[in-house]
Amino acid sequence: MREQTRQGLRSPGRRQGTRRRALPAAATVTIGVMTLGTLAPPAASASDSAASAAAATRPDTIQQSLNALVRDDGIPAALASVQDRNSRIRTCTAGVGDLTTGSKVPRDGQVRIGSNTKTFVAVVVLQLVAEQKVDLDTSVDTYLPGLVRGKRIDGHRITVRQLLQHTSGLPNYSNHLGDDVRYYTPRELLATALQHPADFAPGTSWKYSNTNYVLAGLIVQKVTGRPLAEEIDRRVVRHAGLRHTYFPAPGDASIREPHPHGYYRESADVPLRDITETDPSWGWAAGQMISTGSDLNRFFSALLAGRLLPSAQLAQMRSTVPAEATFGPGARYGLGLVSRPLPCGSLSWGHGGSFPGYETRGGATDDGRATNVAVTMQLTDEAGRRNLERAVDTALCR
DSSP, X not given: OOSSSTTTTSSSSSSSOOOOOOOSBOXXXXXXXXXXXXXXXXXXXXXXXXXXXXXXXXXXXXXXXXXXXXXXXXXXEXXXXXXXXXXXXXXXXXXXXBTTTTBOOOTTOOEEOTTHHHHHHHHHHHXXXXXXXXXXXXXXXXXSTTTXXXXXXXXXXXXXXXXXXXXXXXXXXGGSOTTOOSXXXXXXXXXXXXXXXXXXXXXXXXXXXXXXXXXXXXXXXXXXXXXXXXXXXXXXXXXXXXXXXXXXXXXXXXXXXXXXXXXXXXXXXXXXXXXXXOOOTTTHHHHOOXXXXXXXXXXXXXXXXXXXXXXXXXXXXXXXXEOHHHHOTTOEEOSSOEEEEOTTSSEEEEOOEEETTEEEEEEEOTTSOEEEXXXXXXXXXXXXXXXXXXXXXXXXXX
């Protein structure tokens, strides 16, 4: 695949490219900026009201960030959901939700969340660790005997921890899928990876690879005897009260609830293409899920607060290794969880994701702040990615 659409699942979209051929073209429309900000706090105290009044007199930096993404980076739409320390949620939008009709961007609309899916999968695996059904330092071959064999690849030598932390050395299947947009089984994705040699010996380095999470998903299914989608829904989505998050069923190319359309542009001199509806199976455990900004904030906040994992497993998840090559300066990767330093001095924890038509960035802090920003076009340039990350940092530090 060329630098087109299977860029997704890179992480939050830096150098680990995955690409998909774009789908049918949509009409080209001039992209304008609109605002649909809302604030939904609980009943405010006098001090809260005074603070809100003071904030109202300042420029709205979050809205300005979204407007800039649309205006300066040529993105059709941007959506943000911001949660403060008191769990008050604000949503903002900019741009156009559908370039053909010119419709507004749905407030807190659903988007394809790409590699944020990995954190959901990691939570399920770590819950199984807490239940003593999986051991992080046991080999993959223990759970999937004989399945992982290839050029310098042996499942006996790769541990579950190395899968979740991207230290297995397994090649990234999504770099080798080609342009064929169709339904893929998880084992087909794995087989694609195993046609290529390992990137390094297990445990000797770090490199982002979607193949790791396909294997993690297969382990979940083998150990539980249930489909991965059902385990994520039962153990995480419903437990965390996520009302707009789901794992699409096989063959489901749609997005269920109100959503902005997702687009792709092959080059600056060609029209944007609408690629909203696509078979997401090539992402599977590495990036198939759909959610909203507010649900992602709720998920990461619940995770950091210890509501999804026992303290021992949460500590393992937050044990990190350097990951700057993919996630940027100061970034570190735990078990399906990324830490990034904020310009205001604290850390954010999250993941981010990239999927054809959508790019998401976000994070949560230990003191209860959370932000997610989504745009409706994959970002292939470093400047655009930095601008998106800056919008998240602005909201978290506000």
